[in-house]
Amino acid sequence: MTLNKFKIGQSIGIIGGGQLGKMMAQSAQRMGFKVNILDPDPTCPARYVAHKFIESPYNDLEGLKALSSISDVITYEFENINAETLKEICSENNVPQGFETVGILQNRLSEKEAIASSGAKVVPYHKIDSKVSLDNAIADLDYPIVLKTVFGGYDGKGQLVLKSDAELDEAYKMVEDAVLVAEKMIELDREISITASRNIQGEIVYFPVQENIHRNQILFKTTVEKEHAYKDAAVAEVERIISKIHFVGTFTVEFFIDKTGKLYVNEIAPRPHNSGHYSIEACDYSQFDTHILSVIGYALPKQIRLHEKAVMYNLLGQDLDAMEHYFNDHPEWHVHVYGKEVRKENRKMGHITLLLDDKEDTYYPIYEEMMS
Numbered sequence: 001m002t003l004n005k006f007k008i009g010q011s012i013g014i015i016g017g018g019q020l021g022k023m024m025a026q027s028a029q030r031m032g033f034k035v036n037i038l039d040p041d042p043t044c045p046a047r048y049v050a051h052k053f054i055e056s057p058y059n060d061l062e063g064l065k066a067l068s069s070i071s072d073v074i075t076y077e078f079e080n081i082n083a084e085t086l087k088e089i090c091s092e093n094n095v096p097q098g099f100e101t102v103g104i105l106q107n108r109l110s111e112k113e114a115i116a117s118s119g120a121k122v123v124p125y126h127k128i129d130s131k132v133s134l135d136n137a138i139a140d141l142d143y144p145i146v147l148k149t150v151f152g153g154y155d156g157k158g159q160l161v162l163k164s165d166a167e168l169d170e171a172y173k174m175v176e177d178a179v180l181v182a183e184k185m186i187e188l189d190r191e192i193s194i195t196a197s198r199n200i201q202g203e204i205v206y207f208p209v210q211e212n213i214h215r216n217q218i219l220f221k222t223t224v225e226k227e228h229a230y231k232d233a234a235v236a237e238v239e240r241i242i243s244k245i246h247f248v249g250t251f252t253v254e255f256f257i258d259k260t261g262k263l264y265v266n267e268i269a270p271r272p273h274n275s276g277h278y279s280i281e282a283c284d285y286s287q288f289d290t291h292i293l294s295v296i297g298y299a300l301p302k303q304i305r306l307h308e309k310a311v312m313y314n315l316l317g318q319d320l321d322a323m324e325h326y327f328n329d330h331p332e333w334h335v336h337v338y339g340k341e342v343r344k345e346n347r348k349m350g351h352i353t354l355l356l357d358d359k360e361d362t363y364y365p366i367y368e369e370m371m372s
């Protein structure tokens with residue numbers, strides 16, 4: 001594609017129709033672009049905000065070709081698409097994110113290797129593909145250790161914490177089923193993330209640093225302020241990473257901060273991220289706006305302005321039940337409900353953003369008390 005030739009009325013094809021695809025589509029449509037969605041689920045959230053919908057498995061070449069044939073640019077809302085299948089459509093279509101990045105990042109091992117080789121810091125880890133390699137990892141790293149499947153984990157799924165030999169049997173069983181990464185479990189002081197967008201031309205813009213609190217390994221709450229003590233350190237790590245891995249569009253780097261204040265890169269999502277959702281109301285550009293601008297090769301804003309301190313809470317199935325009851329009395333809750341057909345415990349059904357300047361004392365406790 002020639003730069004800046006993308007025109008109003010042209011169409012963006014998105015692989016995946018979950019909440020991220022939906023919010024991307026809403027940004028794109030506000031700017032006058034058409035959106036085509038591919039998803040295996042005909043009731044997926046993005047279907048109802050798309051011009052065209054293709055019902056197809058993510059990794060089906062025919063489906064991807066059908067999406068490409070009606071779209072001027074192709075992007076994706078998640079990293080678990082088959083990189084080899086994506087490669088097939090890259091040569092003849094406009095896929096500015098390419099296929100290599102999802103290939104690296106969908107595998108925790110190649111992800112960690114790429115991050116470490118960029119000079120960014122990761123927690124000590126071992127590849128586990130046999131009982132012997134697990135024994136070696138335990139001898140080297142010492143308990144506690146987190147075992148993670150190399151493929152397909154999210155929200156803590158596919159993870160086992162090993163605190164002592166008591167969990168060894170379970171761990172050996174896990175080794176039989178899949179290749180794993182063993183990571184030193186560090187004592188966390190805090191978790192932060194930083195979202196950035198990089199366009200085709202290579203311009204990059206950063207969102208404010210996000211402080212994340214997880215419950216049961218699922219993001220519970222993200223808080224953002226204008227300044228953050230780790231901003232420069234986080235940006236420096238991202239700069240290292242992008243010298244090794246090709247990014248176009250919005251992506252997020254998750255970090256751990258240990259009790260001594262050391263910063264470690266945890267993982268990278270090559271797409272808009274749950275911890276960046278506050279940007280829809282709290283910033284002058286959302287992470288979805290800058291994603292769209294990036295993949296169509298438009299200029300990015302020089303900086304992202306955070307209007308005021310903000311906090312975002314996820315609405316899981318059980319939270320939505322509670323929230324629904326109080327929503328009509330709380331116009332200060334910026335409510336997003338994704339429109340998933342089935343409401344399930346711990347399934348991400350929506351989120352709420354609160355803008356907090358000078359209101360912290362009243363808003364936080366009310367919300368957290370209600371939802372507990």
Ligand code: ADP
Pocket residue numbers: 123146153154155156157183184185186187188191214217254266267
């Ligand atoms: P997911 O792909 O499920 O998000 P993560 O690797 O980010 O997987 O792990 C989920 C959460 O589990 C992290 O946000 C963190 O709270 C906790 N966790 C994971 N690995 C470690 C570790 N090595 N040390 C301490 N906590 C960890």
Ligand code: MG
Pocket residue numbers: 155254267
């Ligand atoms: Mg994570």
